[in-house]
Amino acid sequence: MSSDSEGSITEPRRKRSKFNKSQHIKEIEKSARQRGEEFVTSKGNLIEARVTGPNCDCRKKCMINLTIEEKNSITNAVYSGRSKNERDTYLLGLIDRFDVHRHRALSSESKQNTSSFKYHAIKNASRVEVCRKAFMSLHSISNKVIQRLNRLRETNQSPVDMRGKHKNRGNTLDSEIICKIHDHILSFPTKEAHYTSTTVIYLEACLTVKKCILISSTITQA
Numbered sequence: 001m002s003s004d005s006e007g008s009i010t011e012p013r014r015k016r017s018k019f020n021k022s023q024h025i026k027e028i029e030k031s032a033r034q035r036g037e038e039f040v041t042s043k044g045n046l047i048e049a050r051v052t053g054p055n056c057d058c059r060k061k062c063m064i065n066l067t068i069e070e071k072n073s074i075t076n077a078v079y080s081g082r083s084k085n086e087r088d089t090y091l092l093g094l095i096d097r098f099d100v101h102r103h104r105a106l107s108s109e110s111k112q113n114t115s116s117f118k119y120h121a122i123k124n125a126s127r128v129e130v131c132r133k134a135f136m137s138l139h140s141i142s143n144k145v146i147q148r149l150n151r152l153r154e155t156n157q158s159p160v161d162m163r164g165k166h167k168n169r170g171n172t173l174d175s176e177i178i179c180k181i182h183d184h185i186l187s188f189p190t191k192e193a194h195y196t197s198t199t200v201i202y203l204e205a206c207l208t209v210k211k212c213i214l215i216s217s218t219i220t221q222a
């Protein structure tokens with residue numbers, strides 16, 4: 001049915017669609033995460049939907065005067081499809097930092113706080129002060145997130161999304177090795193694909209592993 005040249009063109013296309021599928025799953029996960037919707041990760045972990053947490057038990061009863069709609073609108077404002085950095089920036093705008101001038105007489109070894117924080121939520125387009133627990137519940141965030149945001153507030157830093165940027169990856173190859181692999185692939189005869197708007201170069205269909213080894217050994221011997 002199809003000629004050799006047509007067969008060789010379809011090969012890279014198949015590979016591209018496979019890559020797009022995993023990218024597509026990642027995009028769905030990312031969108032669900034940003035919208036605070038329930039989803040199952042590719043590793044099979046259930047991530048629950050972001051909803052308002054339990055009421056605070058402070059003296060002011062910060063959450064008692066809020067209607068369900070107001071609570072939902074506070075949570076939805078955080079998970080409205082914003083990226084992690086945008087979420088952090090939004091939440092940072094609701095935290096005020098103050099210097100602590102007077103300390104209680106504690107032992108010299110104990111670490112004393114130099115900052116105190118005030119937390120807010122947006123109600124009818126204006127900031128309303130709430131306690132720390134209410135802030136966590138209303139914005140559906142953990143204590144860990146508040147600690148990270150407070151550190152950023154203290155050091156006046158902008159949020160930087162560090163997810164996926166660590167170097168502790170067992171399967172990652174050194175960039176030098178990747179360059180060598182790339183150069184090695186380029187040493188084989190290539191063909192240019194027709195019927196494409198962009199330049200697509202692919203390895204010839206007649207190239208087998210046996211032929212690759214033969215070519216490689218000729219190059220090394222030369």
Ligand SMILES: [Zn+2]
Nearest residue numbers: 056058062131
């Ligand atoms: Zn409270």
